[in-house]
Amino acid sequence: MNSQEAPVKVGEIHEVEIKSVGEKGDGIARVNGFVLFVPSVKKGDYVKIKVTKVLPKVGFAEVVEKLEKPVRESKYATVSKEEMEQPEEEQAYEDTEDFGEN
Secondary structure (H helix, E strand, O other): OOOOOOOOOOOOEEEEEOOEEOOOOOEEEEEOOEEEEEOOOOOOOEEEEEEEEEOOOEEEEEEEEEEOOOOOOOOOOOOOHHHHHOOOOOOOOOOOOOOOOO
């Protein structure tokens, strides 16, 4: 990011998750890969932040609001025990021996 402009600007509001904590105790969040230091948070917090200062490689932000972490839906289907124990329905396919030949 030497000559590139930072992907955030002073005054912008972002919702971020604090991914880690730096050696001075500030939380570290990323917006489009850009590192922002956020004081008074801990790892795992989900917060709304306002960017207060932007340097060439890092930025600083303050907490505007603490948020509830959004619940992620599982990419796998959840099946109950009752559903698993139900007998399978009969398939409505015709049994032929032509294997798709016309």
